[in-house]
Amino acid sequence: MRKVLMIIACLAAAASLQAQPAGGFGGFQMPKIDVHCSEKFADIDYAGDGQVYHKLDVYLPRMQKASYPVVVHIYGSAWYSNNSKGMADLGTIVNALLDAGYAVVTPNHRSSQDARFPAQIQDIKGVVRWVRANADKYRFDASFVAASGFSSGGHLASLAATTGGVQELEGEVGGNLGFSSSVNAACDWSGPVDLNYMSCGGTTDTWNHAPEEAVMGFPFAGNEERFKALDATTYIDADDAPVVIFHGTADNVVPSCQAPHFYELLDKAGVRTELYMVEGGGHGFNMYTEYTLRSMTNFLDKVRTEKGGSFVTGTNPVITGAFSADPSAHVFNGRLYLYPSHDIPTVKYQGEQPWFCMSDYHVYSTDDLTHWTDHGNIVDQKDVPWGEPAAYSMWAPDCVEKDGKYYFYFPNAPKRGRGFGFGIGVAVADDPAGPFTIQENTVKGTGGIDPCAFKDDDGTVYLIWSGMGMRGGKLSADMMEIEGPAVRLDATFPKGQTEGPFMFKRNGKYYLTYPWVRLEGGTETLCYAMADSPLGPYEFKGVFMEESPTGCWTNHHSFVEFNGEWYLFYHHNDFSPDFDKNRSVRVDKVSFREDGTIVPVVPTWRGVGYFKASDELNIDRYSECVGAKVDYLDEFNYFAGWKTLFTQQYDRVRFNDVDFGAKAPSRFVARVRSEKGAVVNVTVGGRSKKVTVPACADWTVMEAKAKLKVTGMQDVTVELVSGSAEIDWVSFR
Structure with missing residues (x-):
């Protein structure tokens, strides 16, 4: 040199x-x-x-x-x-x-x-x-x-x-x-x-x-x-x-x-x-x-994104800077970790149809379901010793802890190609965020996609996957092999396409949950079965989430208990309305009946995050909407988010669970656009204030006096009185 x-x-x-x-x-x-x-x-x-x-x-x-x-x-x-x-x-x-x-x-x-x-x-x-x-x-x-x-x-x-x-x-x-x-x-x-x-x-x-x-x-x-x-x-x-x-x-x-x-x-x-x-x-x-x-x-x-970073989002979708799908959520050391797959703009085709395209995995974590950390790339297809380095087949993964080690299970096409089936690999780390070391071989006794790693109360770990039906078995001590023959878990379930199993335990009952296409040519529901032991026999219980209202073909998911609440993570194609193979993770609360069955979950825009009144509240992620319409802020960049369009008198949206703290605000602030101006009625905790939106052809941050004598947790409602306006966000300060 x-x-x-x-x-x-x-x-x-x-x-x-x-x-x-x-x-x-x-x-x-x-x-x-x-x-x-x-x-x-x-x-x-x-x-x-x-x-x-x-x-x-x-x-x-x-x-x-x-x-x-x-x-x-x-x-x-x-x-x-x-x-x-x-x-x-x-x-x-x-x-x-x-x-x-x-x-x-x-x-x-x-x-x-x-x-x-x-x-x-x-x-x-x-x-x-x-x-x-x-x-x-x-x-x-x-x-x-x-x-x-x-x-x-x-x-x-x-x-x-x-x-x-x-x-x-x-x-x-x-x-x-x-x-x-x-x-x-x-x-x-x-x-x-x-x-x-x-x-x-x-x-x-x-x-x-x-x-x-x-x-x-x-x-x-x-x-x-x-x-x-x-x-x-x-x-x-x-x-x-x-x-x-x-x-x-x-x-x-x-x-x-x-x-x-x-x-x-x-x-x-x-x-x-x-x-x-x-x-x-x-x-x-x-x-x-x-x-x-x-x-x-x-x-x-x-x-550009492999090292990750931090972001704030308390509404749906959860991950706002990239596509994400197949979320697997777990609590490790008191912190919630999310292991999704990572959709990218497709370079893969199924015949002439653009197809799922995933080349790596990121892991995310949060303490409060609002402030998130992207820990960056943890596994990449090019680094998998047994995998095809350009298969773009890094589909739904999962992670489990055993004896202080973290085992990240993932599917991939083998070097000889998808036509020979999928393998399930594992990467091991000392920390739930990595760095992970990819093991040389696939998990023996498995073959398929969408692995789910379930750890029972006695420390036994089971691996469930989808391949010629849903199958599962007990993992060996080294976590690299299924002990004995795999067990078929869904033989008695209703017919139809199934995949993406996720298992959890609550009050002594085992839940096997999975996506299910119940209608010919339809899209996936989320359904479940219950049993008294991890490998069954399972009794089918029904659907807990209906087909996607957006027509998204897939909907993979996971359940997690965090800080005393149960949550369902799942995905829709929010940032890709015209192509349902680029998806985005969501989360909503879950409740159970006395007999342990799951109360059906209705997807929301609002999600589960915590907001202060002084935050920028994206009211397009509403809890309730009457008349108002929602559209993308930027036709060239759907990741920029949405806006709410108020065009008819009495159009309104409600955004719930906003913390106004101990001191009442005195100002209403909003990012708005209105060709001729408008008047909106802002209601918080039963107290209302009419606010004039100025005429502004371009997006403008406006302020108005709004001495609303409210404190504590409140819902916020914005309703159109006259004129028309577009609103990006509102805030109280």
């Missing part, structure tokens, strides 16, 4: 001597493209020198957010162009990124005629520093800045990923030296990442090295060692940013062997990486499909 860095120092000196005013092969602009942005900021001088090769464009997504993660996307030109940001894959890669909620920065950079390497990567590092320095101005989320590029742009994006912290390549372009130039991820589209491997390891180098010779300033032959300074592969180490690689098998410009070569070196170094070889894909042609573009944004989403 030291030898390479000495070469870089010499190259940098040469680059400064050979730098020229703007020139090179550039300026060609593609025909006008419909870029999916809300705002564009063009021709920003990121270096402050007035040169065309130091201009960039900024595109912000159509979805409205306080800040956006950023991708710097770099055009391809064999390093010959200094002004091609206007043709930087705008209709394909850039639009896919914008639609996924990423701000996109497309920079120019110096060409091989303007300056020699490392000027080009120094420009890109200057762009990354500029992004972080200008985060507030352009609503960038400076905590996540990725690089992407096609061809030579893919080379520069890859180089940005592998050279974080390499001072010899840093440069001072644009200043902002107090900000990091390291990227958080990179997307390499058909990039030449190892110029010494262009002949794919052959003994004779027959490749035309003219483009790289131009950017380096000397011949390749006889200077192979010096050319390593240009290679992204030269700098690979375990601290590099994650990289996703796309390459066509029919690429006749950059040999396709570059991609698996890069992948193998990154993987060997322990760098997170994914490889997508596109059958029949050329150098750009036939490369940009729904599958590849969505795989790119899924990869970036996974990297």
Whole structure:
């Protein structure tokens, strides 16, 4: 490495001597493209020198957010162009990124005629520093800045990923030296990442090295060692940013062997990486499909969220920043932990139908069902030794504690594919949030999906799963094998599709609960049976949740007792109304009759969380609604939530269980929008106040005096008196 860095120092000196005013092969602009942005900021001088090769464009997504993660996307030109940001894959890669909620920065950079390497990567590092320095101005989320590029742009994006912290390549372009130039991820589209491997390891180098010779300033032959300074592969180490690689098998410009070569070196170094070889894909042609573009944004989403974070939500859905399904809830050490599956935008198809697509698991926890922690990625499909690394089959999981260890059971397709059935694996940790270590083999004696791990009062652990009916058995002492033959549990149950079993115990009775499609062509109900022992025999009792009112086909679930209350976690497709394979976890309270049977649960928007009157109360998550309508706040980003539309006199909603504390509020605050203004009646604890909503074409936070002499737990009702208005949230302060 030291030898390479000495070469870089010499190259940098040469680059400064050979730098020229703007020139090179550039300026060609593609025909006008419909870029999916809300705002564009063009021709920003990121270096402050007035040169065309130091201009960039900024595109912000159509979805409205306080800040956006950023991708710097770099055009391809064999390093010959200094002004091609206007043709930087705008209709394909850039639009896919914008639609996924990423701000996109497309920079120019110096060409091989303007300056020699490392000027080009120094420009890109200057762009990354500029992004972080200008985060507030352009609503960038400076905590996540990725690089992407096609061809030579893919080379520069890859180089940005592998050279974080390499001072010899840093440069001072644009200043902002107090900000990091390291990227958080990179997307390499058909990039030449190892110029010494262009002949794919052959003994004779027959490749035309003219483009790289131009950017380096000397011949390749006889200077192979010096050319390593240009290679992204030269700098690979375990601290590099994650990289996703796309390459066509029919690429006749950059040999396709570059991609698996890069992948193998990154993987060997322990760098997170994914490889997508596109059958029949050329150098750009036939490369940009729904599958590849969505795989790119899924990869970036996974990297961006893998470490988790904290969030607050007391209404349904529970998890508001990502899709989630199949929730398994447990209380460990007095804290509630939630182990759901993780739906992502699909890249899997069942025939021609888009299908369930899940590649990893996160774990969440809470003390109060309102303030949540996402502990991040705990198991990923690529890390399962026995599993197919691209099966996207990480379906409903479960977790159980035994002797101070936590065992996370999950299904996955084996390496030979789904056609040979599913296996059930296990990962083990010392803490319910991980880190988890995935075991080498599947659980012996099992085969199927949706494992449920149930621990009885005597410490015995049973595993229940779905596969040729619902089956179960006692787990061995090492938790890796079923003792004896598995027992069929549902042989006497009503006919129809079943899956997703969940077992719990209450007052000495065992409950086997499961999703059931009772009608031909219907969707799933939730039903249950009861028994006096964990492996039955069970007596079917009936349905405790009807089919989804949204038409969501599946509805997996779990029961948990927490702080003296029983809760049902389940899922609907709230954030994906047009595609029921992207689902969201919900929770509602459960009650039981004297004989132990379950009182049917009616799904609510309100959920079970705790709210103070001073919180922003999203009244669209109502407890009761008469007349008013609810719609999404942002048609481009359903995760932004909902709004309540009051259009007719007496439209009203009620939001229950709000804590007004010991001191009565004096002000009513709300985020509203109203074309001509409106009057609403706000009622709390039997006391009402008429509030005037001002005319405002855009969303506005309004305030009004509202001395409501109320304290303690109260319901809040908002009713339209006149006019019309949209309300996002209300608050009392």
